[in-house]
Amino acid sequence: MTRLVAQPIKKLWTGTLVPLMALGLLVSPAVMADVGSRIWATGGVTTIEGSAGGGLVPWAMLGSYASDEEWGGTLALSRAEVDDYSLAVTGAGLNWNNRVEVTIARQTLDLDSLVFTLKNGFGLEQDELNQDIFGVKVRLAGDVLYSPWGQWSAGVQHKRQRDFTVPNAIGARDDNGTDVYFSGSKVFFAAVFGRNLLVNGTLRGTRANQGGLLGFGGDLNNGYEIMAEAGVGVFINRQWLVGAEYRQKPDNLSFAREDDWWDMFIAWVPDRRLAVTAAFVNLGEIATLEDQQGIYLSLQGSF
């Protein structure tokens, strides 16, 4: 009974009220301090894993607008609603001198329809999975706008399951894991009908099942594999970026197939303090439930 009442209220809280309050804070003149000097939208937005990038793929750019003599920070709230799941992400990041980005994110996956599968098949009573992600990304060389060879960064994402019961039951080996990635990003000026084109490529070494939400390693494969990820976007102007992302995924569990992810996004960056991202996401099969498609929304504030 408590759960029946608490759940919708919690959804409303995390889904609507918190973002509205955050938006209110962001646009209030009280926090109109300096927001860093990098050019608009070059901080990307906050991915579902907290690192700066698009929605699903980390890019080589570091979050916020801190340039080489500045500090910067970001706060983000994101939500993905696909057919049988919903994912909520709260993320925060700090950027020192556009050299090092430190991020933290909490993911909450509401299992919705999978609750019955788990109860009948495994005797498990669980309606959500939680994971914390601690990230560090270092800009190794270059500048995404000004260097002919683009910007290159390397990063790690250390992920810790908060409830390992379900991943354990379906065959995951570990409740924590560390992804390592290498990214290159470059903006080509006046490349598409006079518009600027952003291209990003990322290679990730990972053991994570569904990004870690279903644990790390499994019966089919328990070692690190290299996955390719990519993102392209076109700046319609300096406030609007439209593009797509692709993320290759491992397939470690015999319990259910794991598919690659992709999305098509549109981001609105009215000024440096605020970024709003909407996307169509296709997450493929997740824990036996096929063809998970839906909408992704993300709100990011920079300071």
Place this chain on the structure above:
Amino acid sequence: MGLRITKTTIAALLITTGLVLGGCQSLQHEPDNRLYMQLGERSGIADVVEDLLYLIVADERINHQFKGMNVAQFHRNLTDQLCELSGGPCTYTGREMRELHADMGVTATQFNALAENLILAMEKNRIPTAAQNQLIKRLLPMYPDIRHL
């Protein structure tokens, strides 16, 4: 099935982008003054540079770098430089960029601040987005000289 749609969609998108890119680049080979015209010729460029100067003076991040400069000469030189870069009938007669910035120690923050002010000045003068991007693209080779990299 879902996987197939995935890869086809992305491949189609990447190929389209590639074609569009290739198409645009092949159009750019003819030498022309289209950008110069889009910027409003020399007088339009002079207006942008004037607004840029106002923004620089008000910008605490970079105004100290411009202290003691001859404003009229700076305005004329930068206008000529942008005019020439955009395909207009001007000749930049100022000093070479690397030599000019040798002792300034321009940081990335300061370079970004100037780039931001240039974009704002172009926006104020209603320069179309494509023309803004074209001009910045032609200015990019100066980045290592200005930053002294």
